[in-house]
Amino acid sequence: MRNILVTGGIGYIGSHTTIELLEKDYNVVILDNLSNSDIRIKDRIEILSGKKIKFYEGDILDNSILNKIFEGENIDTVIHFAAYKSVGDSVKMPLEYYNNNINGTVNLLRAMKRYDVKNIIFSSSATVYGEAKVMPVSEKTPLMTPTNPYGKTKSMMEEILTDVYKSDNSWNVVLLRYFNPVGAHKSGLIGEMPNGIPNNLMPYISKVAAGELEYISVFGDDYKTIDGTGVRDYIHVVDLASGHVKALNKIEEKCGLKIYNLGTGNGYSVLQVIKAFEKAANKKINYKIVERRSGDIGTCYADPKLAKEELGWEAKYEIDKMCEDFWRWQCTGLKSLIEDEVLV
Numbered sequence: 001m002r003n004i005l006v007t008g009g010i011g012y013i014g015s016h017t018t019i020e021l022l023e024k025d026y027n028v029v030i031l032d033n034l035s036n037s038d039i040r041i042k043d044r045i046e047i048l049s050g051k052k053i054k055f056y057e058g059d060i061l062d063n064s065i066l067n068k069i070f071e072g073e074n075i076d077t078v079i080h081f082a083a084y085k086s087v088g089d090s091v092k093m094p095l096e097y098y099n100n101n102i103n104g105t106v107n108l109l110r111a112m113k114r115y116d117v118k119n120i121i122f123s124s125s126a127t128v129y130g131e132a133k134v135m136p137v138s139e140k141t142p143l144m145t146p147t148n149p150y151g152k153t154k155s156m157m158e159e160i161l162t163d164v165y166k167s168d169n170s171w172n173v174v175l176l177r178y179f180n181p182v183g184a185h186k187s188g189l190i191g192e193m194p195n196g197i198p199n200n201l202m203p204y205i206s207k208v209a210a211g212e213l214e215y216i217s218v219f220g221d222d223y224k225t226i227d228g229t230g231v232r233d234y235i236h237v238v239d240l241a242s243g244h245v246k247a248l249n250k251i252e253e254k255c256g257l258k259i260y261n262l263g264t265g266n267g268y269s270v271l272q273v274i275k276a277f278e279k280a281a282n283k284k285i286n287y288k289i290v291e292r293r294s295g296d297i298g299t300c301y302a303d304p305k306l307a308k309e310e311l312g313w314e315a316k317y318e319i320d321k322m323c324e325d326f327w328r329w330q331c332t333g334l335k336s337l338i339e340d341e342v343l344v
Contacts, residue, residue, distance in 0.1 A: 003027045003074050004248070007060055007108065008081030009053075010037035012192045013123065013181060015045055016241040017079065019190075022049040024245055029054040029073045031065065031082070036195060038337060044189040060104040063111065070115035077119040077251060078112060079244055080105065083153065088199055090150035101153035102160075109164060118171040121247045124158055126179045126233075126261065126302065127151035136303035139177075139259050165257040172255050174247045179233040179263035179302050181240050183322040184329035191329030192237075193337070201270065202234070202322070205277045206330045208285055215286035218270050223298030231267035233301035236317035236325070239264075246311040263302025264315040273319060280323035 004021055008014045009030030015037075021028050022045075030042070030053055042055055054073065058065035060082050069075065083101045084090065090097040112118065128151065129137050130144025146152050158175055165171045182202040184191030197213070198204045207213045221228035243262045250258060268276075274285050308314045 003029065003076050005029045005031060005069060005073070005075045005078045006081065007031050007078065008037070008083070008123075010034065010039065010041045010055075011081055013178075013237060013240060014079075014081040015041050015190050016185060016237045017081075017244045018045055018053065019049055019185065020238075020241040020245050021248075022051045022053070026248070029056070029069060029075065031056045031058055031060065031069060033057065033059040033082070036084070036193075038193060040337060041190055044333070048185065048187055048189060060108045061100070063107065066108065066111035067114075070111055070117065075115070075117055077121070077248065078108070078117065079121045079123075080108065081123045082108075083123065083157075085150060086199055087148050087150045090148050090153070094149040097149045097153055101150075102156055105157050105160060109160070118168070119251045120161065120171075121174045121176060121244055121251065122157065122161055124175045124177045125151070125154045126177050126263070126300070128155045128158060128177060129300075131297050132300065135299055136265060136301050137261065138303040139261055139306055162257060169256065171257075172251045173257045174250060174255065175257075175259045176243060176247060177259065177261050178240060179235050179261070179300075181237045182234045183236040183238065183317065183325045184333070185238065186325055186328075188325075188328035188332035191326065191333055193334065201232075201273060202277070202326055205274060205285055206281075206326055208287075209277060209281040209283050209327065210330055215288050216274070217290045218274075218287050219290055219296060220292035221289045222292075225269055225298055227269050227271045229270035230296060231269045231299040231301065233263040233265070233267055234273065234319060234322060235263050235315055236322050239315040239317055243307065243311065243313050246307075246313040250311060258310070260307040260311060261302040261304050262307060262313075262315075263304050264318075265302055265304045266318075267299055267301035268319050273323070276319045277323045277327065279320065280327045
């Protein structure tokens with residue numbers, strides 16, 4: 001299995017995964033509608049990998065482009081990243097999220113079935129565990145109803161893929177539940193590009209460090225954690241990307257349906273992340289303690305043992321490396337995109 005369709009392959013996790021695939025000599029075809037990505041990232045992927053990639057600009061809701069790809073590219077496996085991912089936006093625009101994430105995934109799966117392509121790796125999320133009460137979170141942790149439309153779409157997509165497998169056991173489906181992806185490629189050429197004010201912690205911290213935002217709000221300092229602030233499992237995006245290559249090896253074994261957590265197994269508090277970023281940027285990060293957010297829990301981190309046992313995968317990078325690489329991206333790659341400079 002060497003011809004991989006990566007939906008959303010110009011995006012944050014998709015671009016890093018594409019580089020990992022190219023380094024392992026997979027042939028990559030990207031489908032991306034560029035709604036939350038920048039076409040110039042394609043050039044940077046090719047610079048970093050030294051290889052050309054096939055790129056189609058289009059949408060997973062568009063049957064004509066799906067047919068064109070499956071008819072012309074001899075695809076044997078799909079890695080599916082093409083979903084909207086902002087929790088806040090999903091609350092404001094639930095219909096758009098359900099249409100893109102649910103209907104788009106069903107449309108993609110129908111196209112795969114038409115062309116007898118029955119191997120898929122799905123970009124899921126630890127949000128499907130909801131407000132888990134017991135830590136660490138393992139794949140056996142009971143799922144709870146997520147508190148927002150984004151999380152609900154991830155849970156529904158998992159159910160759809162599970163039902164597809166149950167209906168036809170010749171499918172191979174790997175569901176990868178991410179914890180908190182951060183960091184960037186070590187080159188500084190590619191990284192996360194949130195639209196507007198970031199929802200996630202590290203991009204927000206980075207903008208404060210860059211002087212674009214005044215301070216970061218820390219939601220609560222009275223949790224039962226090391227310093228009272230919320231603790232989460234942050235994973236370097238390159239570690240996350242390598243997990244997809246390991247999952248492809250599992251698919252090649254005709255694995256059936258498999259589910260894996262991708263996390264470090266360690267939690268870092270908000271203040272620990274701020275301190276690590278201060279070290280990376282050599283700058284003071286201003287923050288203010290504010291009230292807890294409704295629905296937040298004090299601690300959430302992964303039990304990644306199953307991925308290590310069955311995939312031979314484990315995270316390599318710790319928080320200092322995550323912050324260093326993200327800051328390099330903020331100062332070089334992202335800055336050059338904003339200023340429309342050419343980096344080679």
